[in-house]
Every structure is written in C-alpha cells, then in structure tokens.
Amino acid sequence: xxxxxxxxxxxxxxxxxxxxxxxxxxxxxxxxxxxxxxxxxxxxxxxxxxxxxxxxxxxxxxxxxxxxxxxxxxxxxxxxxxxxxxxxxxxxxxxxxxxxxxxxxxxxxxxxxxxxxxxxxxxxxxxxxxxxxxxxxxxxxxxxxxxxxxxxxxxxxxxxxxxxxxxxxxxxxxxxxxxxxxxxxxxxxxxxxxxxxxxxxxxxxxxxxxxxxxxxxxxxxxxxxxxxxxxxxxxxxxxxxxxxxxxxxxxxxxxxxxxxxxxxxxxxxxxxxxxxxxxxxxxxxxxxxxxxxxxxxxxxxxxxxxx
Amino acid sequence: xxxxxxxxxxxxxxxxxxxxxxxxxxxxxxxxxxxxxxxxxxxxxxxxxxxxxxxxxxxxxxxxxxxxxxxxxxxxxxxxxxxxxxxxxxxxxxxxxxxxxxxxxxxxxxxxxxxxxxxxxxxxxxxxxxxxxxxxxxxxxxxxxxxxxxxxxxxxxxxxxxxxxxxxxxxxxxxxxxxxxxxxxxxxxxxxxxxxxxxxxxxxxxxxxxxxxxxxxxxxxxxxxxxxxxxxxxxxxxxxxxxxxxxxxxxxxxxxxxxxxxxxxxxxxxxxxxxxxxxxxxxxxxxxxxxxxxxxxxxxxxxxxxxxxxxxxxxxxxxxxxxxxxxxxxxxxxxxxxxxxx
Numbered sequence: 001x002x003x004x005x006x007x008x009x010x011x012x013x014x015x016x017x018x019x020x021x022x023x024x025x026x027x028x029x030x031x032x033x034x035x036x037x038x039x040x041x042x043x044x045x046x047x048x049x050x051x052x053x054x055x056x057x058x059x060x061x062x063x064x065x066x067x068x069x070x071x072x073x074x075x076x077x078x079x080x081x082x083x084x085x086x087x088x089x090x091x092x093x094x095x096x097x098x099x100x101x102x103x104x105x106x107x108x109x110x111x112x113x114x115x116x117x118x119x120x121x122x123x124x125x126x127x128x129x130x131x132x133x134x135x136x137x138x139x140x141x142x143x144x145x146x147x148x149x150x151x152x153x154x155x156x157x158x159x160x161x162x163x164x165x166x167x168x169x170x171x172x173x174x175x176x177x178x179x180x181x182x183x184x185x186x187x188x189x190x191x192x193x194x195x196x197x198x199x200x201x202x203x204x205x206x207x208x209x210x211x212x213x214x215x216x217x218x219x220x221x222x223x224x225x226x227x228x229x230x231x232x233x234x235x236x237x238x239x240x241x242x243x244x245x246x247x248x249x250x251x252x253x254x255x256x257x258x259x260x261x262x263x264x265x266x267x268x269x270x271x272x273x274x275x276x277x278x279x280x281x282x283x284x285x286x287x288x289x290x291x292x293x294x295x296x297x298x299x300x301x302x303x304x305x306x307x
Numbered sequence: 308x309x310x311x312x313x314x315x316x317x318x319x320x321x322x323x324x325x326x327x328x329x330x331x332x333x334x335x336x337x338x339x340x341x342x343x344x345x346x347x348x349x350x351x352x353x354x355x356x357x358x359x360x361x362x363x364x365x366x367x368x369x370x371x372x373x374x375x376x377x378x379x380x381x382x383x384x385x386x387x388x389x390x391x392x393x394x395x396x397x398x399x400x401x402x403x404x405x406x407x408x409x410x411x412x413x414x415x416x417x418x419x420x421x422x423x424x425x426x427x428x429x430x431x432x433x434x435x436x437x438x439x440x441x442x443x444x445x446x447x448x449x450x451x452x453x454x455x456x457x458x459x460x461x462x463x464x465x466x467x468x469x470x471x472x473x474x475x476x477x478x479x480x481x482x483x484x485x486x487x488x489x490x491x492x493x494x495x496x497x498x499x500x501x502x503x504x505x506x507x508x509x510x511x512x513x514x515x516x517x518x519x520x521x522x523x524x525x526x527x528x529x530x531x532x533x534x535x536x537x538x539x540x541x542x543x544x545x546x547x548x549x550x551x552x553x554x555x556x557x558x559x560x561x562x563x564x565x566x567x568x569x570x571x572x573x574x575x576x577x578x579x580x581x582x583x584x585x586x587x588x589x590x591x592x593x594x595x596x597x598x599x600x601x602x603x604x605x606x607x608x609x610x611x612x613x614x615x616x617x618x619x620x621x622x623x624x625x626x627x628x629x630x631x632x633x634x635x636x637x638x639x640x641x642x643x644x645x646x647x648x649x
Binding site for chain 2: 013015016097098099102129130131132133134135136137138140141142146147148149150163167168169170171172173174175176177178266267268269270271272273274275282283284285286287288289290292293294296297298300301303305306
C-alpha cells in the first residue's frame, strides 16, 4: 500500500556558527549575517519519509513556510529525492509565533491533501533557531491527528496502522497508532542521504514564482511592470512544462484566516531581547605551576567550595 | 479563546511516570509559590494518573495550596491525547492565569497540544519567570502583572523575554534543574480536589506496545562538585585524568556534547542545553571550549574553574579561575594539591 507523505521543513540561521558580526549593537541578531541552512533534524524527517516511500511506495511532498529564499531547502529536498515541493509565503504570515505557524502549516497540509489524502506528516523534532519543538504537536492538534514525538525509527506501516520507536528521555517506547498521524523525528533517526548528482542536475533550475520575480527584477531593471510580468509568466510556464516550478501558496491559497496568522494570530509577544554577553576577563588567572595550582585549591578549601 | 482572568490561580502541571513524581514538578512549585504570592492568588498543582493520593500529599508539602487530582485507569501510563484533553478541559473550566509545565520530553510533548487546544500562547524551555508590566509597542496598551517568560533562543546566543498580554492562560514550559527544589514541610495542609475525568478507550490514540525506563547512572543534578571534560581532553585515555580528579574531589564527572559525541563518555554525563542543567558549588571544566549550548547548562555554578590550552576559549568568559595550560600537566598538579591538603 502506497502512502502520501508530507514533510514540513524549515530554513534556519546556522546558530552554531554565530559570531560577533551577527549581533547588532542593540543586542538583536542580524539573521542575514548568518548562513541559512536546512534545519538539521528536518533532514532526518525527510530521510525517514524517503525510506518509507522506498519501502511502501507513494509520494513525498515537502512544505516550507518562509520568504522566497527558503526555496533553497525545497530544492535541497528535491535533490535528495522528494517528489514535489511547495513554498508558503505571505507577508501576513510574518512574525507568527508557534501557535500561528502551526495553524498555517495545518492549513497547508489540508491544501496538500486536496489532491490525495495525506497519510503521514513528518517533522524534525525542533528547529535550531527557536528550539521550541512546539509547532509539530500544535499542527497535529489542529489537524486532529495523533502525534508521535521523538521518533527514531518506524518499524512498520501496515494498512492504516503505524508502529514506531520513540525516545522518552527516561527510556523508550514502542507505540502503534492509526493513520493519518504526525511524527517528529530526532537526530537519532535515519542518517540523511546526500543529494544524488543526477537529481542535483535535474532540479538545479527549479524555482518558485517569487524567485522568478526576483530574478526577472534583477535581469530587467528598466523594463515596465507589464513587460516584467510577461517575462515572469513565460519563465514560470517554461519551468512548469519541465515539472520544475515549485508551488507557491499564499494564505488565501490555503484558506487560512489572516486573523489567526502573523502578529495578530500570535498570543505571545517578544518584550525584550538581550544578547548573552560573556562576563569576560572577570576570572583570576592561575599559572600552570604546582605553586599557583596549590594556592587556588587552598582558596577553594578556605571559602568552603571544597572540603 | 480564553479571556484574561485576574483572579485565576497559578497552576503547575506535575509530571508522574508510572506513579513516580518527577523532580521538575516540585521545582516548579517553588517558583509557582513565588508567582502566586506576588499575584495574591492560590498555587494549584494538576496531577493525573491511575493513583494520585500519595503524590498529591507530596505536592502540598512542597508548596501547593490545592491539588487538582484526576484519577482514571486510562491515565496510568502517559500518552499525549488523553492527558491533553483532560488538562485543556480543566483550563477551560477553571481559567487559571498561569500554567507551567516541566520542559521535559513529556512536558514538551504535552504542553503544545494543550496550548493549541485552548489557543493560548506557549513559551518553551524557560530558564526564569517573573511578574511585571508591559506596554505594547504599536498600540501603547498597558498591561499590569503579566508573566515574564524568560528563555534563551538562537542556540543560547540571546535571552528573550516573552509575554502573552491578551490571550490567557499564560503558558510556559520550564527547564529542569534551573529552579530551586523547595524543602518539604510535612505539616503543610492543603486541599485535594479529586475528580474522575470522562475518558473512553477511544481517547487513547496510541497503543503502547512496550516501554522501558532506563534509570540514569549518574546524578549530576545532585552533585556538589562536577569535573567535566570536553573535546580538548583529546581521547578516552586522557579522560582517565578527568575521572581521577573527580575521584580525588569526591565529584561527579560531566562532559560536553563534543566529548559524548566522540564516544569518550556516556550521554548520561552530558551537561548543557541538550544534556543536564547543573548548578553545583564547583564546576571544573577541563578542555571544554564553552560553546553557548554548554554554558547554558553550567553557568549558574557558584565557582567555575576552567582548564584549557586555548587562551581564547569562551569558557574563560564564565570562569572564576582560569588556567591556560596542558591538562596532562595541570590535572596531576590539582590532584596532588588536593591529596596534600590535610
């Protein structure tokens, strides 16, 4: 039995490589100064989806919400073997918190299900920019589906039943649920495959409409809006015939209520952001000599830190 | 959507696994007590399970005024849907102003499902909570006595303060080990509100086929002194020195993620954002560079000694004593000095 699989992925700033340049003087983060990468655990979710397709047949559709630049993670998904990709992009979705984001993603999953019912949604456990792990369970709740979090392996999908192995922090569980369901996959899930060279060449030119608009704007800066629009249409149509046009959805396309999206739809507000400043040079320098080390140990004994 | 209820209680959702209460619930009671006292409202603990009596008493002894105790055979072993359903119904019925969960794997599975059901805001993995006012930038609307939900974000590079001005309850998950564990007071009295949730077998979306609990072999949270090794230790052999220093001090052994990932030491020893958060009296970091993820788990230690051959290592930024040098020479000196102290 073939399954219709949807993977939710996110493009994130590489927070592990944060440097001084990425911090503004006011303590906020300049996201554009950080390399944008495929959220690491989402790659494990994609890999699990591709393996399930290999085992049982079916289709893998990858969805992401973000600015046009986020198409990069969709292309990387196609390079690794995803069948189809869609970008959800809309200014009204900006500043969405996890509740609003999950609402938008649930609407997008329903949209993806319009052609064929979705059986399994797969997500990475959490994204490295926020580390909240909240969006997948909130998306499952909105869809009214069971969730299995922290999955490291799917043992079997048989008919409408799925069995998975999950980590509970205090051990593990083997659980079974009915489809449709949502899984979150940890970095202990299957190791992501590299992009295939053949696929890489094949999907290199895949673009969403928003990207084509940016490219046309750059290539024809003096052209009139009408001429540019015509060029965008032409390029999009050419890509569509080669199956290289990445779908692009607005909030209207996915039937999302704008009042539940973006700033308006987000109960949480950021009151203040502070950069973590190292106290710096506040420490007592101890020379690596027996005398200095002994004197430090004595100080720690005297102030009852050790004893 | 639920409107703000200024008279609402402060709630702590206490986690129990097969009848055993998780420490984080007790830790949250100390902070919850402080918040409830400042707001002049009651502190309630929510406890669900097949049997709740013994743990309900413990929650009262640790600071709860009231325990809302739901008993049902279908709640014996945790799973998301029935727990989320019962807690969401309780929230809709009682309209608490604050609901806190432990940021454990269980709490992070449950809390978002509940928040989505009641359409409330939820802040993940807080390291501190406070009460304060807030002025909304675009509308100039002013709000008194909101919950400040304080958490690291961006891989620990920033600290964000989050508020939920209008849609309540104000919900947050709070990291384990960052709040003080309150002392039990056996004389403390409180109210236990028992109820039987309406659940049917269909509410169990999952069938738990098999489960195993692995007990942690090391208890870093309880350790007064921790000696932790990082990538700079260089190998499993050299880690021997870290163990030797720990044994001389009667300390527990910790590790950075890099050391764990290299296979030099078991994951149970990992300190940091994805490991354990510790606040010992003394933390000796050996060959630990001090990535933000690691510092997030240990910077609250009272005294920090850093040993590293790289003078530019970020760990020195949080250290009280810094030794720039080769750990193969420095650690034997330390062990020697400790053994000679008497």
